[in-house]
Amino acid sequence: MAVADGLPDLGEMERSGLSVPAERRLGEKIMAEIRRDPDYVHDAEIADYINRLGQRLVSHVEGARTPFEFFVVRDPMLNAFALPGGFVGVHTGLILATRSESELAGVLAHEISHVTQSHLARMFGNQSQAQLASLLSLAVALLAARSNPDVAMGAAVAGQAAGIQTQLNYSRDFEREADRFGLDLMEKAGFDIRGMASFFERMLQFGRLYENNAPGYLRTHPLTTERITDMENRIAQRPYRQVPDSVEFGLVRAKIRAYAGTPSDAVAEFAAQLKSGKYARETDVRFGLAHALLRDNRLSAAEDEVAALRRLKLDSPLLENLAAQIRLKRKDVEGAVRILQAGSQRFPNARSLTYALLEAKLGAGGPAQAAEVVDIARKELQLTPGDARLHALEAKAHAMLGERLREHRAQAEAYLAEGQLDAAIMQLDLARQANDGDFYEQSEVDARLRELRQRKMELQRNERNGRP
Ligand SMILES: [Zn+2]
Numbered sequence: 001m002a003v004a005d006g007l008p009d010l011g012e013m014e015r016s017g018l019s020v021p022a023e024r025r026l027g028e029k030i031m032a033e034i035r036r037d038p039d040y041v042h043d044a045e046i047a048d049y050i051n052r053l054g055q056r057l058v059s060h061v062e063g064a065r066t067p068f069e070f071f072v073v074r075d076p077m078l079n080a081f082a083l084p085g086g087f088v089g090v091h092t093g094l095i096l097a098t099r100s101e102s103e104l105a106g107v108l109a110h111e112i113s114h115v116t117q118s119h120l121a122r123m124f125g126n127q128s129q130a131q132l133a134s135l136l137s138l139a140v141a142l143l144a145a146r147s148n149p150d151v152a153m154g155a156a157v158a159g160q161a162a163g164i165q166t167q168l169n170y171s172r173d174f175e176r177e178a179d180r181f182g183l184d185l186m187e188k189a190g191f192d193i194r195g196m197a198s199f200f201e202r203m204l205q206f207g208r209l210y211e212n213n214a215p216g217y218l219r220t221h222p223l224t225t226e227r228i229t230d231m232e233n234r235i236a237q238r239p240y241r242q243v244p245d246s247v248e249f250g251l252v253r254a255k256i257r258a259y260a261g262t263p264s265d266a267v268a269e270f271a272a273q274l275k276s277g278k279y280a281r282e283t284d285v286r287f288g289l290a291h292a293l294l295r296d297n298r299l300s301a302a303e304d305e306v307a308a309l310r311r312l313k314l315d316s317p318l319l320e321n322l323a324a325q326i327r328l329k330r331k332d333v334e335g336a337v338r339i340l341q342a343g344s345q346r347f348p349n350a351r352s353l354t355y356a357l358l359e360a361k362l363g364a365g366g367p368a369q370a371a372e373v374v375d376i377a378r379k380e381l382q383l384t385p386g387d388a389r390l391h392a393l394e395a396k397a398h399a400m401l402g403e404r405l406r407e408h409r410a411q412a413e414a415y416l417a418e419g420q421l422d423a424a425i426m427q428l429d430l431a432r433q434a435n436d437g438d439f440y441e442q443s444e445v446d447a448r449l450r451e452l453r454q455r456k457m458e459l460q461r462n463e464r465n466g467r468p
Helices: 010-016 020-034 044-058 092-097 101-116 119-123 129-145 152-167 172-188 194-213 216-220 225-236 247-258 263-276 282-295 299-311 317-329 333-346 351-364 367-383 388-400 404-417 421-434 439-464
Strands: 069-073 080-083 087-091
Touching: 020 069, 020 080, 020 087, 044 069, 044 101, 044 247, 044 317, 044 351, 069 092, 080 101, 080 119, 087 092, 087 101, 092 101, 092 247, 101 119, 101 172, 101 194, 119 172, 172 194, 172 225, 194 216, 194 225, 247 263, 247 282, 247 317, 263 282, 282 299, 282 317, 299 317, 317 333, 317 351, 333 351, 351 367, 351 388, 367 388, 388 404, 404 421, 404 439, 421 439
Parallel strands: 069 087
Antiparallel strands: 080 087
C-alpha cells in the first residue's frame, strides 16, 4: 500500500510511539473494563455478526500486525471508535442509522484503517509512555462513565476527561487517510464503496442540524465537506457495483430494535410497520416482532411469527435460536434442545446455537447433561481456545457435578480470556485448595498458576518503568 502524502513514515513514528505489543496490552486492559459495562452487548448473534463483517474487511489488510476484535455497545448515540490494539466498538445507534450493509462496512473500514495506519500511536507519538498510559486510562474511565453519568466515578473523572476528549480527535490528515484506505478495503472485500460517502454525508447534515450536540462520532472524527468531496471523487473513478445486504444484517438490526425500549412499545412498533407495508424485507419485520413478543411473554403470538417466517423460507441459525428460546420460556427444555441440536448440525459455525444448546442442557439440571456440556465445551475449545463463554459454561457444568478443581480451573481460563489476570489467579488458587483432583490435574494447576504469576510480575515491572 502507498505511504500517505504528507504523513511521516510509519516506521519512524513507531519508534517514538507505542510498540505493537504494548498497544495490544493497553487495549486488552481497556477491554477488560468495557466488557464489564452493563451496555456491552454479550449477545452472541450480534457480536458474531459484527465480527464477521469486520473480519471480511480485515482479511484484505496487507501485512496486518494485530488481531482485530469488534464489539457492540448498547447506546442510542451515533458512535464508532477504535481502541489501541485492534479493538473496534460500534454503538447500536449507529448500526440502526445505517441504511445498507455497505454503509456499516464503510464505518468499520474507516476505523480499521485508523488502526492499521497506527493513528493512535502516531497521535501520541510525542508523549512519554507514562503520559500515554495515564491518558488512556482516563479515556477508559470516560468510556465507563459514558452511560452511567450518576456513578460517582463519572463525576470525578468528567473534568479531566473533558480535556482528553479534545486530544482524542483525529487530525484531518488522519481522517483523509482512513477514508482512502477504508475505501480500498471496502472495494477489495466486495462492498458498495458509495456506502461510505452516503453515510458520512448524512452524518454531516445531522451534525449541522444539532451543532453543539453533534454525535460523539463527529467530535472524534472531524467531518468536512472537503472530505465528502474527496470520497465522492474517488468513488466516481471506480466502477458502479450494486451489493445486496446479507440476510443477517436485517435480522441483527431487527433484534437490536426489538430489545430497545419497553417490550410492549417494541411489539407495537413492529406490528405497525408490518401493517403499513413499509419495509424492505418482511422477514426482518416479523423476526423483530417475534423477538419483541417473546420479550413481552406473548409466546403463542411469537410462535405464530416463527411459523410465518418458516413459510417465508427464512433459513438462518437466528431463527432456530429464536424458536428454541420460545420453547425454553415455555419450560419445554427437551423441545428446545431438539431444535438446537438439529440447528447446530445444519449451521455448524453458529456459535450462538452452541452456547444456547449448552445453556439449555445446564438448565435441565441433571448430571448426565452436565457431563455432556463438559464434553461439547472441550471439543469446541480445541477449535476456539480463547472463547471465554465456553470456558465459563464448562465451569458451570463442573460446579453442577461437584468437581471443584475443574470448576475453578475452567473459570480461571474464562477470566483470562477476558483479560482479567487477577481474577484468573484467584480462581487457580481456589482450584489448588479444592484438593479434589488427581496428581496430574494438581500439577497442571500449579504450572498454570506459576505461569500467570510470572506474567503478572512482568506487567508490574513494565508499569513501574512507565510502560503500559
Ligand atoms: Zn476517523
